[in-house]
Amino acid sequence: MANQSALLTAVFYALADPTRQAIVGVLGRGPASVSALAAPFAMALPSFMKHLSVLERSGVIRSSKAGRVRTCELRPKALADAESWLAGQRATWEARADRMSAFAERLHQEELIHEPANPRRKR
Amino acid sequence: MANQSALLTAVFYALADPTRQAIVGVLGRGPASVSALAAPFAMALPSFMKHLSVLERSGVIRSSKAGRVRTCELRPKALADAESWLAGQRATWEARADRMSAFAERLHQEELIHEPANPRRKR
Numbered sequence: 327m328a329n330q331s332a333l334l335t336a337v338f339y340a341l342a343d344p345t346r347q348a349i350v351g352v353l354g355r356g357p358a359s360v361s362a363l364a365a366p367f368a369m370a371l372p373s374f375m376k377h378l379s380v381l382e383r384s385g386v387i388r389s390s391k392a393g394r395v396r397t398c399e400l401r402p403k404a405l406a407d408a409e410s411w412l413a414g415q416r417a418t419w420e421a422r423a424d425r426m427s428a429f430a431e432r433l434h435q436e437e438l439i440h441e442p443a444n445p446r447r448k449r
Numbered sequence: 450m451a452n453q454s455a456l457l458t459a460v461f462y463a464l465a466d467p468t469r470q471a472i473v474g475v476l477g478r479g480p481a482s483v484s485a486l487a488a489p490f491a492m493a494l495p496s497f498m499k500h501l502s503v504l505e506r507s508g509v510i511r512s513s514k515a516g517r518v519r520t521c522e523l524r525p526k527a528l529a530d531a532e533s534w535l536a537g538q539r540a541t542w543e544a545r546a547d548r549m550s551a552f553a554e555r556l557h558q559e560e561l562i563h564e565p566a567n568p569r570r571k572r
Contacts, residue, residue, distance in 0.1 A: 331467045339465035344454045347534075354541035402542050409535040411470075412528055418477035419525050 333385065337408045340384035345369070345377050350400065353387060357399035360389070456508065460531045463507035468492070468500050473523065476510060480522035483512070 340346055349363060364374045378398060381387045385404040389396050463469055472486060487497045501521060504510045508527040512519050 331470065334470065335465050335467055338461045342458050342462035342465055344458055347454065347457065350538055351541070354538050354545065356545055400542060402539065405535055405538055405542075409532060409539065412532040412535065415473055415477050415528055416525065416532065418474070419523060419528075422477065422479055 333404070334408060334411055336384035337386060337404050340381050340386050341408070343377065343380075345374075346381055346386075349377065349381060349398075350386065350405070353398060353400040357397050360396045360398060363398060456527070457531060457534055459507035460509060460527050463504050463509050464531070466500065466503075468497075469504055469509075472500065472504060472521075473509060473528070476521060476523040480520050483519045483521060486521060 352363060364371060367374055382389060385401055387398050388401050389398045475486060487494060490497055505512055508524055510521050511524055512521045
């Protein structure tokens with residue numbers, strides 16, 4: 327459970343950066359070499375490598391080396407876990423909103439019962 | 450668009466902490482005063498207030514003061530935006546997985562066509 331929270335924390339931290347969000351977007355369309363990934367970013371390679379390292383440590387991507395080429399690919403499980411956590415929070419919140427709405431409806435019904443039903447009585 | 454990314458980055462950063470994740474979990478069940486929220490955490494109040502401040506700046510929660518009591522509540526829109534972004538990434542990835550799978554199937558069919566259909570030829 328504590329481990330699960332640590333993984334989730336690492337994934338959210340990895341996503342808390344526009345460059346890393348963009349890398350996730352590119353890798354969603356398929357694996358890519360580090361040099362192809364880095365090309366569109368106006369950033370020194372060591373800085374870019376740090377972003378890849380944060381993503382890899384969080385489990386959002388993985389990389390492998392063949393000869394002199396390092397290739398990165400997305401690990402969709404990590405993103406799916408973060409999405410599930412958010413969906414769980416939404417479910418809790420929506421269940422509460424439903425209970426509030428049912429309660430408001432019951433109050434409204436009770437008011438209708440206790441209010442004078444026939445307006446002619448007031449005349 | 451840049452603004453959207455900045456908001457998303459702030460939300461992911463706000464969620465990249467176990468204490469802040471726990472606060473989101475509690476507030477999903479309804480608004481709470483700062484003192485009620487802080488009570489279960491073994492943390493000095495100023496440190497706890499910093500976590501609330503990160504959550505509030507990201508738009509994940511909002512707070513209001515009535516007399517001496519500050520009450521916090523969840524703003525589900527911010528979490529929904531983060532969930533949508535993750536769902537979008539998943540859709541991209543799944544579309545690619547589907548294309549890969551269709552491609553592999555086509556290759557397999559073509560191999561069946563070009564392979565000798567009648568094993569008796571080999572005898």
